[in-house]
Amino acid sequence: MLTACANGVLRCKLILIFHGRATKESEARKLEREQYGSDVHVYFNPTAYSNQSVTIEWLQRDICQIPDDSVIPLSSQPQRLVVMKKIQRY
Numbered sequence: 001m002l003t004a005c006a007n008g009v010l011r012c013k014l015i016l017i018f019h020g021r022a023t024k025e026s027e028a029r030k031l032e033r034e035q036y037g038s039d040v041h042v043y044f045n046p047t048a049y050s051n052q053s054v055t056i057e058w059l060q061r062d063i064c065q066i067p068d069d070s071v072i073p074l075s076s077q078p079q080r081l082v083v084m085k086k087i088q089r090y
Helices: 027-034 052-063
Strands: 014-019 040-045
Touching: 014 052, 027 040, 040 052
Parallel strands: 014 040
Antiparallel strands: none
């Protein structure tokens, strides 16, 4: 998944989604994640597509910049516009 900001400042990390069960963390997955820098999020799910859990985590981490295990009310967040475009498969 590629992301961009209108002012050209890279705020969002690249997202790679691989096929696999999201709940099963293995040594092979840890090794796969280590292949990429800290500026890449690596996810696994059964369809290898962005799903609800991947999208919510991306919104919390990159768009709202909420640290893991934190609860920050949306009312205290600066306003942001997120536009998503579904690419048609042919």
